[in-house]
Amino acid sequence: MDNLLVRAQNLSKYFSDSTSVHKAVDGVSLNIHRGETLGVVGESGSGKTTLGRTIMRLYKPEHGQIWFDGKEITNLNDRKLRPYRREIQMIFQNPYESLSPRLTVGEILEEPLYIQKIGTKKERMDKALSMLEKVGLPRNSYQRKIHEFSGGQRQRIGIARALILEPKFVIADEPVSALDVSVQAQVLNLLKDLQAELNLTCLFISHDLSVVHYMSDRVAVMYLGHLIELAPKEELYRNPIHPYTKSLLSSIPVPDPERRNPYREPIVLPDKPLYPPQLVHVGNEHYVSANMINIKDFEIENTKKQVSYI
Amino acid sequence: MDQHILQIKNLRVSFNKSKQKTTAVNDVSLQIEVGQTVALIGESGSGKSITSLSVLQLLPSNGQVEKGSITFNGKELLKMPEKEMLEIRGNEISMIFQDAIASLNPSMKVGVQITEGLKYHKLVPKEELKTEALQLLEQVGFKNPAQVYNQYPDQLSGGMKQRILIAMAISCKPKLLIADEPTTALDVTIQRQVLDLIDYYKTDLNASVLLITHDFGVVAEYADWVYVMLGGHIVESADVYTIFKNPVHPYTKALIGSIPNPENGQERLKSIQDYTFEDTSYNGKKFAPATYTYDSSSFDAPSSLVEVEPMHYVRFYDVERKVVAIG
Numbered sequence: 201m202d203n204l205l206v207r208a209q210n211l212s213k214y215f216s217d218s219t220s221v222h223k224a225v226d227g228v229s230l231n232i233h234r235g236e237t238l239g240v241v242g243e244s245g246s247g248k249t250t251l252g253r254t255i256m257r258l259y260k261p262e263h264g265q266i267w268f269d270g271k272e273i274t275n276l277n278d279r280k281l282r283p284y285r286r287e288i289q290m291i292f293q294n295p296y297e298s299l300s301p302r303l304t305v306g307e308i309l310e311e312p313l314y315i316q317k318i319g320t321k322k323e324r325m326d327k328a329l330s331m332l333e334k335v336g337l338p339r340n341s342y343q344r345k346i347h348e349f350s351g352g353q354r355q356r357i358g359i360a361r362a363l364i365l366e367p368k369f370v371i372a373d374e375p376v377s378a379l380d381v382s383v384q385a386q387v388l389n390l391l392k393d394l395q396a397e398l399n400l401t402c403l404f405i406s407h408d409l410s411v412v413h414y415m416s417d418r419v420a421v422m423y424l425g426h427l428i429e430l431a432p433k434e435e436l437y438r439n440p441i442h443p444y445t446k447s448l449l450s451s452i453p454v455p456d457p458e459r460r461n462p463y464r465e466p467i468v469l470p471d472k473p474l475y476p477p478q479l480v481h482v483g484n485e486h487y488v489s490a491n492m493i494n495i496k497d498f499e500i501e502n503t504k505k506q507v508s509y510i
Numbered sequence: 511m512d513q514h515i516l517q518i519k520n521l522r523v524s525f526n527k528s529k530q531k532t533t534a535v536n537d538v539s540l541q542i543e544v545g546q547t548v549a550l551i552g553e554s555g556s557g558k559s560i561t562s563l564s565v566l567q568l569l570p571s572n573g574q575v576e577k578g579s580i581t582f583n584g585k586e587l588l589k590m591p592e593k594e595m596l597e598i599r600g601n602e603i604s605m606i607f608q609d610a611i612a613s614l615n616p617s618m619k620v621g622v623q624i625t626e627g628l629k630y631h632k633l634v635p636k637e638e639l640k641t642e643a644l645q646l647l648e649q650v651g652f653k654n655p656a657q658v659y660n661q662y663p664d665q666l667s668g669g670m671k672q673r674i675l676i677a678m679a680i681s682c683k684p685k686l687l688i689a690d691e692p693t694t695a696l697d698v699t700i701q702r703q704v705l706d707l708i709d710y711y712k713t714d715l716n717a718s719v720l721l722i723t724h725d726f727g728v729v730a731e732y733a734d735w736v737y738v739m740l741g742g743h744i745v746e747s748a749d750v751y752t753i754f755k756n757p758v759h760p761y762t763k764a765l766i767g768s769i770p771n772p773e774n775g776q777e778r779l780k781s782i783q784d785y786t787f788e789d790t791s792y793n794g795k796k797f798a799p800a801t802y803t804y805d806s807s808s809f810d811a812p813s814s815l816v817e818v819e820p821m822h823y824v825r826f827y828d829v830e831r832k833v834v835a836i837g
Contacts, residue, residue: 389779
């Protein structure tokens with residue numbers, strides 16, 4: 201069986217009004233392997249959410265192709281997409297807005313099953329109850345409504361709703377950024393456990409580099425709609441090449457006051473290039489966009505860096 | 511002369527909501543020295559914002575200070591008439607709010623907005639206001655102040671709006687800046703710029719900062735002294751090095767343990783459930799509160815801060831407390 205679950209080739213999504221075109225995602229290509237978590241980091245406006253939604257086909261891309269499980273889904277209409285909706289699910293950022301306040305938790309969880317015409321009423325209820333258990337909520341949550349739950353509990357319900365259809369691929373779009381730190385840790389641990397248990401493939405979108413590092417196998421960095429660097433996480437965090445990636449990494453607050461560093465690397469925010477950059481392989485499965493920086497320069501610097509780390 | 515710029519003693523604040531009284535802040539004492547950045551860290555609902563609003567006397571109308579004192583530069587703020595308070599607010603103490611979008615007037619050019627304090631407090635003549643505004647905009651890092659001067663808030667990004675708020679807050683050169691989660695909604699690179707800016711201002715003018723946050727990473731980078739709040743109480747306080755090296759209260763340990771840190775390759779994050787409050791004790795004393803809680807009413811028995819080592823305080827119950835099963 202093919203090891204690739206998702207493949208996006210040269211994907212672009214533009215938003216336009218009467219006067220201008222905004223290229224939210226511009227020429228992004230990436231592969232996601234079965235069972236892996238690919239993290240996507242970038243600042244607000246870098247196109248990471250749009251990328252997730254386009255891969256899921258909530259948006260129709262302007263250019264490029266998307267393959268899911270070996271089949272192209274770029275141009276399918278809503279009806280033909282329906283079977284794929286079952287296999288690709290999304291966990292949204294804000295559990296206060298993405299869950300209906302009028303429905304009970306049971307109704308929220310059973311709705312996807314109902315739409316996909318799965319099971320009898322009784323079976324759907326059993327499934328919802330077992331899903332509640334899986335995400336660590338009591339059974340009596342079933343008939344309660346959303347306002348009775350805290351942020352962390354709501355996000356558990358959001359996760360349960362995404363997983364009830366037993367999807368192969370889950371897109372988590374900033375799933376913990378609306379939560380307090382201590383609750384954030386619980387939700388991240390839950391996601392990690394479920395992912396291992398159900399052998400899920402994930403696209404994990406976040407602006408928080410520490411969270412992405414904790415959750416992902418490989419990390420993609422987005423900047424102004426382009427993919428600018430992609431590498432296995434340890435490689436990326438140890439050996440960032442693109443100046444923007446370096447700025448991002450050096451901006452993470454280090455939770456250790458003894459290592460306060462007043463001489464951090466300055467923040468570099470390059471201008472957007474006219475054309476989507478090409479990713480160049482620089483070893484160790486590490487790719488970096490090439491027309492934003494001079495590739496020769498960093499190769500020299502790169503060897504230096506590797507030497508200093510050995 | 512008092513070397514503390516701000517001193518809060520035994521503050522208790524409560525709210526009346528449909529004939530019920532809730533205590534949001536209880537027995538909070540904290541002090542800020544000149545030139546210090548003091549962090550007040552806690553989760554939503556722990557009372558950290560209410561503490562800072564009490565300093566400025568900007569509590570919502572159903573909230574009142576029941577007990578305690580707040581002195582700024584030796585002057586008692588709680589008994590101060592509103593007229594004098596107006597002279598302090600925005601002038602000697604100013605606040606940077608979390609929500610930049612809600613804190614700016616959408617129908618007013620930002621350049622005009624940032625000079626309102628100067629107009630009111632410093633009586634700067636009209637013709638000089640624009641020069642002052644351009645200077646402030648440059649100070650907070652805008653490369654094109656003349657252009658930004660004429661823009662409206664909705665034309666600016668989140669980070670830019672936050673910088674406008676900082677420009678506004680420092681316009682009268684206050685002695686104390688209260689920054690209430692100033693970077694929560696911002697990206698990391700912008701977070702760093704904003705915090706560096708606040709830090710730079712503080713050092714430059716020998717001012718003090720009360721930094722309210724829930725992020726221990728930010729605390730490690732910028733604070734000198736740390737107060738940890740839980741359920742309306744301060745549960746631990748120490749200087750920033752001590753609190754990271756030797757946290758004593760299980761809640762502080764939990765908060766520090768729950769930060770994902772790319773450098774130490776954690777297999778699993780610790781969450782609040784991985785720490786027990788009830789069963790642990792420190793030199794025979796029981797930690798207060800007994801359970802993880804948002805609610806100050808869970809501090810059912812008298813508790814107080816105890817010095818566990820020089821200048822390091824942790825909250826314990828006063829007397830040996832019988833463990834009650836909580837179901």
